[in-house]
Amino acid sequence: MVNTNRRVMIQRTAATVGALSVAPQLLAQSAPVRLGYSMSRTGPWTGGAQTSQEPNYLLWAEQQNAAGGLDVKGVRRRIELISSDDRSDVETVVRTYQKLMGSDKVDLVLPPWGSNANFATAPLANRFGYPFLAPTALSRRLIEMKLPYFFSLLQQPKPMCDAVVDMLKANGVKTVACIYVDDLFGLENYAALKVALQGTGIQLVEDKSYPGGVKDLSPTLRSIKDKNPDAFVGFTYPPDTILASRQAKEIGFNPKFFYASVGTAFPLYKNVITAAGAEGVLGMGSWNSKTSAGAKAYFDAHVASQKKEPDRWASGACWAGLEILTSAVKAQGLDRKAIRDYVAGTTHKTILGDIRFEGSENVGTPGSVGQWQNGEFEVVWPAKIATARLNPNKPAWK
Amino acid sequence: MSFSSWIELIASGLITGGIYALVALGLNLQYGLMRILNIAHGEFLMVGAFITWMVQTSFGLSPLWMIPVSFALLMAIGVAVHWLCFRRLTATSPNLDVFEARGLMVAFGLMFLVQNAISWIWGGDLRGYDFLTQPVAIPLPGGQAQFAVNKLLVFALALLFAGGLIALLRMTLLGKGVRALMQSPVGAQLVGIDTRRLHPLMFGIGLGLSGVAGCLLSMAYTISPSMGEPYTVTALIVITLGGFGSMGGALAGGLLLGVIEALGMHFTNPSLKALLSYVVFIGVLLLRPEGLFARKTRKA
Numbered sequence: 001m002v003n004t005n006r007r008v009m010i011q012r013t014a015a016t017v018g019a020l021s022v023a024p025q026l027l028a029q030s031a032p033v034r035l036g037y038s039m040s041r042t043g044p045w046t047g048g049a050q051t052s053q054e055p056n057y058l059l060w061a062e063q064q065n066a067a068g069g070l071d072v073k074g075v076r077r078r079i080e081l082i083s084s085d086d087r088s089d090v091e092t093v094v095r096t097y098q099k100l101m102g103s104d105k106v107d108l109v110l111p112p113w114g115s116n117a118n119f120a121t122a123p124l125a126n127r128f129g130y131p132f133l134a135p136t137a138l139s140r141r142l143i144e145m146k147l148p149y150f151f152s153l154l155q156q157p158k159p160m161c162d163a164v165v166d167m168l169k170a171n172g173v174k175t176v177a178c179i180y181v182d183d184l185f186g187l188e189n190y191a192a193l194k195v196a197l198q199g200t201g202i203q204l205v206e207d208k209s210y211p212g213g214v215k216d217l218s219p220t221l222r223s224i225k226d227k228n229p230d231a232f233v234g235f236t237y238p239p240d241t242i243l244a245s246r247q248a249k250e251i252g253f254n255p256k257f258f259y260a261s262v263g264t265a266f267p268l269y270k271n272v273i274t275a276a277g278a279e280g281v282l283g284m285g286s287w288n289s290k291t292s293a294g295a296k297a298y299f300d301a302h303v304a305s306q307k308k309e310p311d312r313w314a315s316g317a318c319w320a321g322l323e324i325l326t327s328a329v330k331a332q333g334l335d336r337k338a339i340r341d342y343v344a345g346t347t348h349k350t351i352l353g354d355i356r357f358e359g360s361e362n363v364g365t366p367g368s369v370g371q372w373q374n375g376e377f378e379v380v381w382p383a384k385i386a387t388a389r390l391n392p393n394k395p396a397w398k
Numbered sequence: 399m400s401f402s403s404w405i406e407l408i409a410s411g412l413i414t415g416g417i418y419a420l421v422a423l424g425l426n427l428q429y430g431l432m433r434i435l436n437i438a439h440g441e442f443l444m445v446g447a448f449i450t451w452m453v454q455t456s457f458g459l460s461p462l463w464m465i466p467v468s469f470a471l472l473m474a475i476g477v478a479v480h481w482l483c484f485r486r487l488t489a490t491s492p493n494l495d496v497f498e499a500r501g502l503m504v505a506f507g508l509m510f511l512v513q514n515a516i517s518w519i520w521g522g523d524l525r526g527y528d529f530l531t532q533p534v535a536i537p538l539p540g541g542q543a544q545f546a547v548n549k550l551l552v553f554a555l556a557l558l559f560a561g562g563l564i565a566l567l568r569m570t571l572l573g574k575g576v577r578a579l580m581q582s583p584v585g586a587q588l589v590g591i592d593t594r595r596l597h598p599l600m601f602g603i604g605l606g607l608s609g610v611a612g613c614l615l616s617m618a619y620t621i622s623p624s625m626g627e628p629y630t631v632t633a634l635i636v637i638t639l640g641g642f643g644s645m646g647g648a649l650a651g652g653l654l655l656g657v658i659e660a661l662g663m664h665f666t667n668p669s670l671k672a673l674l675s676y677v678v679f680i681g682v683l684l685l686r687p688e689g690l691f692a693r694k695t696r697k698a
Contacts, residue, residue, distance in 0.1 A: 042513065044624050046522030088624070182669045210668035213628055215619070218410045219664040226403070238524055239620045246618075250533050250546035251406075263524075272526035272620060 032080035033070050033334065035061075036100035037110035038117075043088025044213065047238045049113035051266050052136055052314035055306040057081065057110055060322040062305055070326065073333040082106060086117070093117045094124065101128040107334050108325070115139045115185050122150040131340045133325055135318035140188050143360045149340050150360045153317040157192035159367030160284060164233060164259060165196040167369050167381040171392045173230040173257060177206040179220060179244070180235035189235040189261070205229050214240060218247045231257035238263030242272055245281065249397035256393050257282060265312040265370055265377050275375035280394030285370020285377050287316035287352055290387040294323075294351040312370055312377040317362075320350035353385070402541030407664055408657055413549050415656020416556035417615065421629045422636035422648045423560055424607035430643025431580050431600050433494055434484055434501045438508035439633060440626025441516075442605050446472055446612025447621040448516055451525050454616075461529055464613050465555070472609030476602035479508065484601065509627075517623045526620040552614045559610055560649045563603075567645055576600060580643045635679045641689020650691045 037057065040049035061079040069076035082100065086092040093112050100106050101124070109125060111118055111134040118137035125132040126147040135153045143156060168176065178193060180186035186209065197204055205227045208220050221244065224232065232255045234244050241263035248258065263269055264283025273281075289299040298319050302310045310316070324343060332338035347356040347364065355364040369381035371390060378388035425439045446468040450461045483504045491497035530547040567573035575596060578586040587593055611629075615621070636655055640647025655675065662674040682690060 041522050042517050042623060043522075044622070046517075046624065047524035047622055050521060050523050179668075208667055208669075211672060214668055214671065215628070216410070216414045216660070216663070217668065219407060219660045220668050222403070222406065222410070223664055239622070242524075242526060242620050246531055246546070249531060250544065250549065252533055252544050266524075268524055268526065268620075272528060274528045277528065277531070 030077070032078040033072060033108070033329075034080050034082055034104075034106040035108050035110055036082040036097075036104060036106035038084055038086040038093050038096035038100075038112050040088045040113050040117075041085040043086075045088035045114050045117070047266075047268075048136065048262060048314075051238075051268070051311050053113045053318055054083075055302065055308070055310070056135075056315060056318040056322060057083075059302055059305045060319075060326075063301065064326070071330040073330065086112060090116055090120045094120050097121045097124055101125065101130055108329075108336070108339075111135065111137070115142070116183070118142060118152075119184065122147055125149055129336050129340075131325075131328070131336055131343060133321040133343065135321045136314045138188070139184055140192070141184070146359055148344070149336075151321075151343055151357050151362070152360050153321045153355070153362050153365075154314060155286065155365055155367050156361055157189045158195070161189060161192040161196040161367070163367035163369050163381055164282075165193070165200060165202065167390065168202060168231050168257060169200050171257070171390070173202055175203050175205045175227070175229040176231040176233055177224040177227060177229040177255075178204060178233045178235070179208050179210055179217070179224075181212050181237055181240060182209040183212060185237075185262075186235045193233060193235075210240070212237060212240075214243065216247075217244050218251055221247050221253050222251055225251060225253040229255055231255055232259065234260040236261050236263070238266060238268070241283070242269065245269075245273055245277075245397075249277065252397075254394060254396050258394050259283060259369070262313075264372075265314075267309040267311065270372065270375060270377075274398070275372075276398040278372035279374070279398070280391050281372045282380075282394075283313075283370050283372075283377075284368075285312040285379060286365060286368040286385070287379060288312045288370075288377060288387055291316070291379065291385070292351055292353070298351050312379075316352050317365075320348075320352045320355055323350045324348045324355065400541055402538040402543060405538050406543040407660055409543055409545070411657035411660030412653055413545065413553040413656070414660065415653035416553040416560075417611070417652075418632050418636050418655055419560055419649045419652025420556035420607065420611045420614065422633040422640070422652050423563055423645060424604040424611070425630070425633040426637040426640070426643065426645060426648045427563075427600055427604040427607070429637065431576060432484070432597055433498045434601065435498065435505060436508075436604070437502065437505040437630055438512055438626075439604075439608050440628070440630035441509050441512035442472055442475070442626075443608040443612035443615070443629055444516060444621065444623060444626040445475075445512060446609030447616040447625065448520060448525070448612075448623075449609075450613040450616045451527060451621055452520070454527050454529070455525075461527075461613060461617050465610055468609035468613040469606040473602040473606035476605030477598045479605070480598040480601040483508070485598070488597070513623050513626070520623070522623055524620045524622050527616075529617045546618070548617045552618055555610075555614055557649075559607065560645070563607070564645045564649070632675075635675055637689075638679060639682055639689060640691050644689060644691060647689050647691035651689070654690070 039054045040046045061081050064070045064079050069078040109130045111132050113136050115137050118134045122132055126149045132150045137152045138154050180190040206224050241260040259282040261284050265285040270278050287295055289296045328339045328342045332342050347354050352365050355362050368379055370377045371380045373388055379386050380390040428434045428436045450464040453459050453464055454461050487500050533544045534547050536543045575591045636651040637648050640651030659671050
């Protein structure tokens with residue numbers, strides 16, 4: 001009897017010790033993966049952030065959780081998104097990420113919206129050792145900072161402007177006029193355009209900067225119209241993209257090539273300018289649902305889940321970044337250094353095609369140009385990723 | 399530059415200035431009459447713009463129908479806001495300076511409240527719709543000027559509302575009471591003008607005008623919950639130019655600012671627009687602080 005009791009007691013003690021040693025790992029495995037980010041839900045960045053970025057984060061978490069959770073080295077763990085509104089304020093963005101990485105110690109972070117916010121937070125993420133796959137950072141200076149944990153998915157000013165100038169040159173353009181918003185995005189793109197134009201024989205007949213939030217561009221557009229350029233290039237943000245288009249229509253300025261930047265690829269552009277009015281307008285765009293089967297599946301899932309279409313530029317880059325992060329976590333778990341090395345050293349299969357990084361820059365996706373044709377924003381340049389042929393004569397505004 | 403180009407440039411400045419004037423009129427009414435520096439004025443303008451957008455895109459109703467609706471709705475909100483906030487402040491503030499400072503704080507609170515309420519209801523996305531954007535050509539000696547129909551409409555309606563308000567203040571007994579209140583609040587009360595009714599009514603009309611401005615702006619520009627603040631700043635510049643409490647001055651100040659900006663942007667750079675506006679603003683404050691168009695003896 002005594003022997004039996006002692007045996008049972010030893011067995012139970014062994015079982016308890018065994019359970020205690022394994023339990024924390026089991027608990028950790030079933031705990032959610034905590035991903036933190038700040039996002040513009042109020043303030044001037046909201047339009048871009050709520051079109052190109054946050055809907056994709058939400059869709060991704062929804063899809064992963066529906067599949068049982070994020071695959072962390074073979075173990076499915078639910079995603080818990082920890083997010084807050086940054087009020088389109090850089091200081092709030094920085095403080096939020098400091099808290100997420102410094103005191104909350106979330107498992108991973110997702111980047112904020114826009115070049116300015118990424119410029120402020122990427123060095124911070126690098127210091128804390130958090131991989132930062134930024135879908136909406138367009139800045140050469142950020143790339144030149146050589147931050148090992150920072151990866152920019154969007155094509156940078158040089159390849160984007162090279163693509164525009166290649167297209168203009170191939171279509172016999174002799175003169176171009178340019179307006180640009182006077183911030184990091186506009187200044188860097190304008191500088192890249194000037195470099196790209198060198199030696200092409202295309203003359204820059206007018207170049208003017210404007211402040212963000214401008215309410216009237218017609219005086220500038222009228223002076224550009226007087227110079228009758230073959231092409232107009234605007235490095236603009238969504239409200240200014242629409243303002244420039246509306247006012248170009250208003251004053252009858254209709255060059256053969258009308259190119260605007262952020263917002264041209266937004267569904268909003270078509271809704272506000274109308275499909276007929278948008279016909280032939282060029283802009284920054286790199287994909288649509290015809291780009292790949294994955295892109296079609298993503299497009300349909302976005303519409304079903306978020307009740308709105310994704311834009312045809314940065315949304316694709318954002319989704320591609322989430323695809324890369326999913327693969328990295330599947331292969332490396334939540335070891336952030338290992339994730340960083342995986343992202344840096346792998347050619348990734350995404351909805352945009354193959355993506356690989358040289359330093360922080362995505363060199364897999366070429367610079368591209370999109371164009372509104374029959375209610376769809378088609379990729380028209382370069383030919384190897386085009387979804388439709390370029391219309392080299394923009395029809396009159398309708 | 400040809401004669402027609404000059405006319406076109408000045409006319410485009412006048413159109414923008416007409417919008418500035420309309421935005422400034424409501425704020426001027428509130429500040430000139432009651433010393434309520436309603437920093438949330440642009441936010442109420444944004445409410446008018448969002449309601450118009452919602453009705454236009456949901457029901458396909460012409461935004462023109464929304465002009466009286468926006469006015470009435472925002473006027474009702476204005477009367478309610480006055481009753482809830484500023485009536486109490488009037489009763490508890492020991493003097494006008496304290497009332498002005500407290501009113502400014504309340505207006506700041508309203509600004510955040512309204513902006514976040516709209517973000518919560520409709521989200522922060524940019525919105526817009528297409529309404530009368532086709533251009534119309536106006537023949538001129540030596541060429542022609544071309545403007546979008548919606549801009550001309552907005553300009554005409556802005557002038558109509560500004561003229562209507564000036565006529566109301568100059569030609570009616572109500573207007574006489576309001577002008578008396580602007581000149582001397584104590585004197586007006588002594589001769590029997592009921593400030594308890596007149597104040598909420600005028601605050602409501604001020605907000606109603608901001609609703610109309612929002613409705614008109616939504617026809618020509620994209621809208622977002624953060625659109626209001628720059629208009630408040632512009633309105634402050636305009637009423638400083640025109641003279642606090644002077645409706646004619648606000649109209650003239652708005653038009654002048656629009657033309658100065660258009661000419662400045664054409665001959666220099668759009669990035670210098672803010673600089674131009676503030677140079678004019680500071681210049682007026684230094685050289686003629688009562689405003690360019692205000693007469694010291696008689697206003698409105």
